Amino acid sequence: MTVLDVHRDEEALTFTIVAEFDAPPARVWQVWADARQLERWWGPPTWPATFDRHEFRPGGRSAYHMTGPDGTKAHGWFAFTLLDEPQRLEFDDGFADQHGEPVTTMEPTHGIVTFEAVGDRTRMTVLSRFTSIDQLQEMAKMGMEEGLRLAIGQIDGVLAEPS
Template sequence: MSVISSTKNLEALSFTLVAEFDAGVERVWQLWEDPRQLERWWGPPTWPATFDRFEFQPGGKAGYYMTGPEGEKAGGWWRFTTIQAPNKLEFDDGFADENGEPVDTLGITHATVALEESGGRTRMTIVSTFESEDQMEQMVQMGMEEGMKEAVGQIDAILAEHANA
């Protein structure tokens, strides 16, 4: 598996996931900027994502839902705050209702994604920052850490397809 580490830092109200891939930075960046590729790994394998809105520009929004094993749907939204291709991406992240409208139930997290060349591979660091300790604990209890590991763990197979194509 490509995930090297995942760290919760209660003092910083953050969760950091680090992964490395056998592909160049530009190729790994495509997994974020192309919603069809993003759908193939965002969300754990049993909860695949479908992006129905994707405005990949600073201030742009993305809307998606993940479909569970019983057909249940969980909505989410992003608001892109920083895009510096191919090395840095930042966005606010929250839950959405069945119409894709933001809901405040669990607040907003802020994600920072950094991609850097590392010995012929690409190191991806995702830092999620929370509004409060309560919010962080709720997200961890919901399975965020395991879900992120499973989601990122799907990336190697996608990269391998393109390497062999």
């Protein structure tokens, strides 16, 4: 398992997960930049993702859905706010309707992903920032920690294949 640390900080309204991979930062960056690679790990193994749109650029948007074992679809979106290849990316992340449009029932989170060379490996830190303690606790109840841990655990398989 590539995940090194998981930390939920209710006072700071953050959730952080740290993982390391046997690849340089530029290669790990590609698992975010390329929609086909992102599909192979975003979401836990039993809820694979399909990206219908992936505009990986500042101001760009992504629309995706994850399909559960019973065929249930959960829709989401990203809005990229910063890309500093291959060190850092930032994006807003929220739930969407069946057309990929943001829903207003829950505020989006803000994600900050950093990539740091550690010898010939990469340490990737994913920090999610929440707008309230209620939002953080609701996402925790929905299985965010375990889901993200399982999702990131799939990146090694993606990295093992040619990009």
